[in-house]
Amino acid sequence: MAPAERKKVLHKLADLIEKNALELAVLGVRDNGTELNMAIKAESGSAAGTFRYYAEALDKVYGEIAPTDPNFLGMIHKEPVGVVGAIVPWNFPLMIGSWKLAPALAMGNSVILKPAETASLSLLKLAELASEAGLPDGVLNVVTGQGSVVGEAIALSMDVDILVFTGSGGVGRRLLEYSARSNMKRCYLELGGKSPNLIFADAPNLDEAAKVSAMGIFRNSGQVCVSGSRLLIEASIHDDFVAQVAKYAAALKVGDPLDLGNDVGAVNSLTQLQGNLGFIDSAHADGNTIYLGGNRILEDTGGYYMEPTIVTDVKPTDRLAQEEVFGPVLGVLPFSSDDEAIALANNSIYGLAGGVWTSNLSRAHKMIRGIRTGVVHVNTYGGPDNTVPLGGVKQSGNGHDKSLHAMEKYVDLKTTWIKL
Template sequence: MAAARAAFEDGRWSRLAPAARKKVLHKIADRIEAEALSLAVLGVRDNGTEMGMALKAEPGSAAGTFRYYAEALDKVAGEVAPTAPDVLGLVQRAPVGVVGAIVPWNFPLMIGAWKLAPALAMGNSVVLKPAETASLSLLRLAEICAECGLPDGVLNVVTGAGAETGAALAESMGVDVLAFTGSGGTGRKLLEASARSNLKRCYLELGGKSPNIVFADAPDLRHAAKVSAAGIFRNSGQVCVAGSRLLVEASVHDEFVAMLINEAEALRVGDPLDLGNHIGAVNSEDQLRRNLSFMDMARAEGGQVVTGGNRILQESGGTYMAPTIVTHVARDHALFQREVFGPVLSVTKFETEEQALALANGTDFGLAAGVWTANLSRAHRMVAGIRAGVVHVNTYGGADNTVPLGGVGQSGNGHDKSLHALDKYVDLKTAWIQL
């Protein structure tokens, strides 16, 4: 933190011309692309994501993110206020100083880039803490940044346990903004630490329990089933925006669930470095035990596990779980309300659009959602009515850097991606000049 503060105060990066910062960020993007395969393998060794997805979601996304903010940084200007003729009012965007970033294990390089690239683009210094179980790709990214000309001290990647390293960032008087992606419990601790220290701004992306709503008039039910299966089972369900609550109109419920079962059972689960497998490993033994504990709760509450629900044993060992679908899940069930962060899909039947909307909004979360319908008016009504930061219509996932990602309710605050992410890493400064 001292190194980041020194680098910021002496202006080696913060006062560098925008064109010079742009050049460095483009070099970083180029190097990430050049090392994409090795970076993806580093990540897969850490977190078990299937290789096909890891290659696109990790280095592929990270390179695009650095390039997006490289191009954006000199397009974001200050303002001239409409004041009286004898006064000049200027609104400047100034870097905040030192940014602390704490990122999770599921997509460390992608989510790390969502924090790093806009913060660096605006001239800040960064101290980044990876998750305990997934640091290899971010440590290599730090080396890449140095090799591409990012000055010493501007980016610092520090490993360690959340209770020690993360707490040090949260409680520091020298960190101006804290950006975090992870659990709600940790997010609350970060807010408490901010209150105890310097009231640093905290931007928290805290996951979700995202509804995926299928109406009987969906344009193509089979396609919807295929995309919905990917929306919950890719990366073993370890995706913040995963469509983990399926809400299906009663008239097509049985048909659609049968399609989903076929999709789930066709997925090959195994060694994430084997390109013949569709789904890789669960991140850790602890996470797998948590996933399986939800099966006991689901059955106790009347849910029916129609496929999966078990650990898949491999000769090589490892932590693998079968894609799981649980039907007859009611609104008050744990599987409806609590985030599993595993390959577990709960299914709930609805009769009317109003009931679907009430069920969609029936949790404390509000990160993402999906709606499948051929009725344009209904699609707009659902987008307006669902409390979520992202609502997909006749698709699920895949939004790029041009649009923001953020949640409402207990899914957090602030936004990653898009030009709106830059707002987290600047202070507005007014100059009021008498002419």
């Protein structure tokens, strides 16, 4: 399809997402427990914006003419890779699904999208809207089912040209194995994190830092890939800052995610809740202190809810400092110097995101250079838009979603060499 026609379809799809924003958000909330206020913005709103961004970007991608011997013409073409296999998680299925779909479709590919077993409703609705927007039949296919069946079939298929995935490291490793066993398809993996959030005594506003830090881990019950789950605090302000974060955390109202009066919704599943509570058991075993929370609540509702939880006296080698919880559990560690802060921040197999709070410009740049993550927030946490990439280093994966750089995954380069 000509780029101008692709543009029209993606803009129409963005229009339909906006028109059906509340329905899409509610479908997602029923699946994954995200609080509705957040889902409307982070799911429907983000998805519409993502499709508009790549609709506008797609006809700005050009081939190249190489500066070579004047007796030859060297041309570099950018072609669609073909069939994209996309596997997305349950925490923000519409947002993350759109990060994969929009640039892949913009570049002229077809997509087979597998939602998580526990969160497929909003993406099935998106497929309906895509058809209504004029996307040709077969270009987008949403296939539901167990990862061990459907995901494996997509990953092993000789007809799928690349895989894009957001999820756990264990599944990411299996996808790499399936690629090797099939057609050596490229795999782009975003595998989560254990993101450090560094608070220095000279932060411009410690009260704001405490409030944002609380929301940086407790929104969506901690089920966010970039959650600031390791809070590293300069020793001189440690006790006061923990108390301030706890004040904001304790004030958060946890409950029915469809109730607009609630601040935090549900944990996705009983399995996830049990995993979260297992980290509390580990904290006790490691000699950590449960400063706030640590319990399942609202069990009489039949839902899976957990208190915002703060754990102090965490040592760098403890489980809570090393493993991703993916729940509303914050581990706190003190530091005494810039070098110790960097060492603690990097003491992880992950490298997705991080945060730094300081008024010292030199220190901020030192932290940005020193912390090995794909994203570093300074005096804020969360919120980067489509203009900047999201991707990790180390065992947080490879490749990038969002920004113009995401489009690079979905094209192949072809060289033409012509003798004149």
